[in-house]
Amino acid sequence: MGFFRKLIGGDDDLPRPSVRKLPRVERYSTGFEQFAKAIREYDGLSVLDLGPTSPANLEYIIGLGHRAVNEDVLSAASSGRYLVPGEEEGTTIVDVSGFLAAELKYPEESFDAVIMWDVCDYLPEPLVKPVVERVRRITKKHGVLLAFFHAREAASPEAETCYCRYHIRNHRLLELEPGKPYPLQRTFQNRHIENLFREYASIKFFLGKENIREVLLLR
Numbered sequence: 001m002g003f004f005r006k007l008i009g010g011d012d013d014l015p016r017p018s019v020r021k022l023p024r025v026e027r028y029s030t031g032f033e034q035f036a037k038a039i040r041e042y043d044g045l046s047v048l049d050l051g052p053t054s055p056a057n058l059e060y061i062i063g064l065g066h067r068a069v070n071e072d073v074l075s076a077a078s079s080g081r082y083l084v085p086g087e088e089e090g091t092t093i094v095d096v097s098g099f100l101a102a103e104l105k106y107p108e109e110s111f112d113a114v115i116m117w118d119v120c121d122y123l124p125e126p127l128v129k130p131v132v133e134r135v136r137r138i139t140k141k142h143g144v145l146l147a148f149f150h151a152r153e154a155a156s157p158e159a160e161t162c163y164c165r166y167h168i169r170n171h172r173l174l175e176l177e178p179g180k181p182y183p184l185q186r187t188f189q190n191r192h193i194e195n196l197f198r199e200y201a202s203i204k205f206f207l208g209k210e211n212i213r214e215v216l217l218l219r
Contacts, residue, residue: 024177026169030206031214033172035146038113040064040171045112048138050074050119052179056167057115069111074119076103077127078182094126100134109140116147117166118212120196122182132196136219143219145200149188151211 039045045066049057050073061068076082082099083092114135120128139145163184164176188196190205193215197203202218 024175026173026175027209028172029174029208029214030172031146031148031208031216032168032174034204034206034216035113035115035144036171038144039066042112046110048106048111048114048135050115050135051117052165054165054167056169056175060168060170071104073103073131074122074182075180077123077131078180094124096126096130099127100130104131104134104138106138108137109143110138112140112143114139114143114145116145118148118150118163120147121150121187122163122185125185129196133199136197136199139219141219142201145217145219147215147217148208149193149213149215150184151187151207151213 039047039061043065047061047066047068049061049068049070051057051070052072052075053070058068058070077094077099082095082102084095084098085091086093116135120132123131135145163179163182165179167175167177169175190213193205193213194203197215197217200217200219204216206214206216208214
Protein backbone atom coordinates (compact mmCIF):
# COMPACT_ATOMS: atom_id res chain seq x y z
CA MET A 1 0.00 0.00 0.00
CA GLY A 2 2.38 2.62 -1.25
CA PHE A 3 -0.29 5.32 -1.05
CA PHE A 4 -0.35 5.08 2.75
CA ARG A 5 3.39 5.68 2.83
CA LYS A 6 3.08 8.63 0.46
CA LEU A 7 0.13 10.09 2.35
CA ILE A 8 1.81 10.25 5.73
CA GLY A 9 5.33 10.83 4.71
CA GLY A 10 8.67 9.68 5.83
CA ASP A 11 -20.71 0.98 33.39
CA ASP A 12 -22.82 2.20 36.41
CA ASP A 13 -20.02 1.76 38.96
CA LEU A 14 -17.71 4.02 37.02
CA PRO A 15 -16.56 7.19 38.79
CA ARG A 16 -18.47 10.14 37.44
CA PRO A 17 -16.37 13.23 36.75
CA SER A 18 -17.97 16.61 37.09
CA VAL A 19 -18.74 17.51 33.49
CA ARG A 20 -21.61 19.40 32.00
CA LYS A 21 -23.97 17.57 29.70
CA LEU A 22 -23.18 18.32 26.10
CA PRO A 23 -25.32 17.99 22.97
CA ARG A 24 -24.18 16.16 19.89
CA VAL A 25 -21.86 18.32 17.83
CA GLU A 26 -20.38 17.99 14.37
CA ARG A 27 -16.70 18.60 13.81
CA TYR A 28 -14.50 18.77 10.74
CA SER A 29 -11.51 16.46 11.13
CA THR A 30 -8.37 16.85 9.04
CA GLY A 31 -6.97 13.63 10.44
CA PHE A 32 -10.04 11.64 9.51
CA GLU A 33 -10.15 13.28 6.09
CA GLN A 34 -6.62 12.02 5.43
CA PHE A 35 -7.44 8.58 6.86
CA ALA A 36 -10.55 8.37 4.65
CA LYS A 37 -8.53 9.46 1.63
CA ALA A 38 -6.17 6.56 2.25
CA ILE A 39 -8.77 3.82 2.61
CA ARG A 40 -10.80 5.11 -0.36
CA GLU A 41 -7.86 4.35 -2.64
CA TYR A 42 -8.36 0.58 -2.25
CA ASP A 43 -11.11 -2.01 -2.30
CA GLY A 44 -11.71 -4.86 0.11
CA LEU A 45 -9.70 -3.61 3.08
CA SER A 46 -10.19 -4.83 6.64
CA VAL A 47 -10.89 -1.89 8.96
CA LEU A 48 -10.98 -2.12 12.76
CA ASP A 49 -12.97 0.45 14.77
CA LEU A 50 -11.99 0.46 18.46
CA GLY A 51 -14.83 2.69 19.65
CA PRO A 52 -18.40 1.87 20.72
CA THR A 53 -20.54 0.30 18.03
CA SER A 54 -21.81 2.96 15.64
CA PRO A 55 -24.17 2.00 12.78
CA ALA A 56 -22.99 5.12 10.94
CA ASN A 57 -19.36 4.00 11.12
CA LEU A 58 -20.15 0.48 9.95
CA GLU A 59 -22.28 1.82 7.11
CA TYR A 60 -19.54 4.21 6.02
CA ILE A 61 -16.78 1.58 6.01
CA ILE A 62 -18.90 -1.11 4.33
CA GLY A 63 -20.13 1.47 1.84
CA LEU A 64 -16.55 1.89 0.65
CA GLY A 65 -16.40 -1.82 -0.10
CA HIS A 66 -14.42 -2.75 3.00
CA ARG A 67 -14.84 -5.26 5.79
CA ALA A 68 -15.70 -3.55 9.08
CA VAL A 69 -14.85 -4.97 12.50
CA ASN A 70 -15.82 -3.25 15.73
CA GLU A 71 -14.40 -3.86 19.22
CA ASP A 72 -15.18 -1.51 22.09
CA VAL A 73 -11.87 -1.81 23.92
CA LEU A 74 -12.60 0.89 26.48
CA SER A 75 -15.88 -0.71 27.55
CA ALA A 76 -14.12 -4.03 28.12
CA ALA A 77 -11.24 -2.38 29.99
CA SER A 78 -13.62 -0.43 32.25
CA SER A 79 -16.04 -3.26 32.98
CA GLY A 80 -14.21 -4.48 36.11
CA ARG A 81 -13.83 -7.99 34.68
CA TYR A 82 -10.07 -7.63 34.62
CA LEU A 83 -9.52 -6.34 38.15
CA VAL A 84 -7.72 -8.76 40.47
CA PRO A 85 -6.55 -8.40 44.09
CA GLY A 86 -3.36 -6.39 44.50
CA GLU A 87 -0.48 -7.10 46.86
CA GLU A 88 -1.84 -4.78 49.53
CA GLU A 89 -5.04 -5.79 51.26
CA GLY A 90 -8.12 -4.14 49.83
CA THR A 91 -6.45 -3.04 46.59
CA THR A 92 -7.00 -4.17 43.04
CA ILE A 93 -4.84 -4.11 39.91
CA VAL A 94 -5.54 -4.66 36.23
CA ASP A 95 -4.90 -8.18 34.96
CA VAL A 96 -3.11 -7.21 31.76
CA SER A 97 -2.43 -10.79 30.68
CA GLY A 98 -6.06 -11.71 31.23
CA PHE A 99 -7.21 -8.73 29.20
CA LEU A 100 -4.95 -9.54 26.26
CA ALA A 101 -6.00 -13.21 26.40
CA ALA A 102 -9.64 -12.24 25.94
CA GLU A 103 -9.64 -8.98 23.95
CA LEU A 104 -8.23 -7.96 20.55
CA LYS A 105 -7.70 -11.63 19.71
CA TYR A 106 -6.87 -11.45 16.03
CA PRO A 107 -4.03 -12.99 14.03
CA GLU A 108 -1.05 -10.77 13.36
CA GLU A 109 -1.44 -8.36 10.43
CA SER A 110 -5.22 -8.84 10.22
CA PHE A 111 -6.17 -5.23 9.47
CA ASP A 112 -5.27 -2.70 6.81
CA ALA A 113 -6.55 0.24 8.84
CA VAL A 114 -7.45 0.95 12.47
CA ILE A 115 -9.51 3.79 13.95
CA MET A 116 -8.43 4.13 17.57
CA TRP A 117 -10.26 7.39 18.32
CA ASP A 118 -9.23 8.73 21.79
CA VAL A 119 -9.10 5.33 23.54
CA CYS A 120 -5.58 5.90 24.89
CA ASP A 121 -6.67 8.93 26.92
CA TYR A 122 -9.24 6.87 28.85
CA LEU A 123 -7.66 3.43 29.20
CA PRO A 124 -6.37 2.36 32.64
CA GLU A 125 -2.64 3.12 32.73
CA PRO A 126 -1.41 -0.51 32.81
CA LEU A 127 -3.24 -1.24 29.55
CA VAL A 128 -2.06 1.66 27.40
CA LYS A 129 1.24 0.31 26.12
CA PRO A 130 0.05 -3.33 25.84
CA VAL A 131 -3.02 -2.29 23.84
CA VAL A 132 -0.97 -0.08 21.52
CA GLU A 133 1.46 -2.94 20.97
CA ARG A 134 -1.35 -5.44 20.33
CA VAL A 135 -2.92 -3.07 17.82
CA ARG A 136 0.42 -2.68 16.08
CA ARG A 137 0.80 -6.44 15.77
CA ILE A 138 -2.65 -6.97 14.29
CA THR A 139 -2.17 -4.14 11.78
CA LYS A 140 -0.61 -5.00 8.43
CA LYS A 141 2.70 -3.54 7.38
CA HIS A 142 2.06 -0.19 5.70
CA GLY A 143 -1.40 -0.16 7.30
CA VAL A 144 -2.74 3.15 8.59
CA LEU A 145 -3.98 4.08 12.08
CA LEU A 146 -5.89 7.15 13.27
CA ALA A 147 -5.81 8.21 16.93
CA PHE A 148 -7.00 11.30 18.81
CA PHE A 149 -5.46 12.83 21.94
CA HIS A 150 -6.72 15.59 24.23
CA ALA A 151 -4.33 18.51 24.50
CA ARG A 152 -5.65 19.96 27.78
CA GLU A 153 -4.31 18.84 31.13
CA ALA A 154 -6.57 16.28 32.80
CA ALA A 155 -6.12 17.98 36.16
CA SER A 156 -7.23 21.37 34.92
CA PRO A 157 -10.63 22.33 36.40
CA GLU A 158 -11.65 24.10 33.23
CA ALA A 159 -10.89 21.07 31.09
CA GLU A 160 -14.33 19.51 31.40
CA THR A 161 -13.47 16.77 28.97
CA CYS A 162 -16.43 14.54 28.27
CA TYR A 163 -15.89 11.12 26.75
CA CYS A 164 -17.60 11.07 23.37
CA ARG A 165 -18.64 8.50 20.82
CA TYR A 166 -17.58 9.30 17.28
CA HIS A 167 -19.97 8.85 14.37
CA ILE A 168 -18.72 9.21 10.78
CA ARG A 169 -20.94 11.52 8.74
CA ASN A 170 -18.84 11.78 5.59
CA HIS A 171 -15.23 11.82 4.42
CA ARG A 172 -14.35 14.82 6.55
CA LEU A 173 -17.12 15.30 9.11
CA LEU A 174 -17.56 13.52 12.46
CA GLU A 175 -20.42 13.76 14.94
CA LEU A 176 -19.49 13.66 18.63
CA GLU A 177 -22.05 12.18 21.00
CA PRO A 178 -21.45 12.40 24.79
CA GLY A 179 -20.97 8.85 26.00
CA LYS A 180 -20.43 6.96 29.24
CA PRO A 181 -18.83 8.90 32.12
CA TYR A 182 -15.34 7.52 31.64
CA PRO A 183 -12.82 9.75 33.44
CA LEU A 184 -9.97 11.22 31.42
CA GLN A 185 -6.94 9.34 32.73
CA ARG A 186 -4.16 11.44 31.29
CA THR A 187 -3.05 13.77 28.52
CA PHE A 188 -0.07 13.05 26.31
CA GLN A 189 2.54 15.48 25.08
CA ASN A 190 3.67 15.05 21.48
CA ARG A 191 6.92 13.41 22.55
CA HIS A 192 4.98 10.89 24.64
CA ILE A 193 2.79 10.04 21.65
CA GLU A 194 5.85 9.62 19.47
CA ASN A 195 7.39 7.32 22.07
CA LEU A 196 4.18 5.32 22.47
CA PHE A 197 4.08 4.67 18.73
CA ARG A 198 7.83 4.52 18.17
CA GLU A 199 7.58 1.16 16.36
CA TYR A 200 5.52 2.76 13.60
CA ALA A 201 7.19 3.83 10.37
CA SER A 202 5.76 7.34 10.28
CA ILE A 203 3.61 9.73 12.30
CA LYS A 204 1.83 12.96 11.38
CA PHE A 205 0.06 15.39 13.73
CA PHE A 206 -2.96 17.60 13.05
CA LEU A 207 -4.39 20.09 15.55
CA GLY A 208 -8.14 19.71 15.58
CA LYS A 209 -10.86 21.72 17.29
CA GLU A 210 -11.64 21.53 21.01
CA ASN A 211 -7.93 21.01 21.75
CA ILE A 212 -7.83 17.59 20.12
CA ARG A 213 -4.64 16.42 18.47
CA GLU A 214 -5.28 14.06 15.59
CA VAL A 215 -2.51 11.60 14.77
CA LEU A 216 -2.15 9.62 11.57
CA LEU A 217 0.32 6.74 11.70
CA LEU A 218 1.84 4.35 9.21
CA ARG A 219 2.63 0.84 10.42
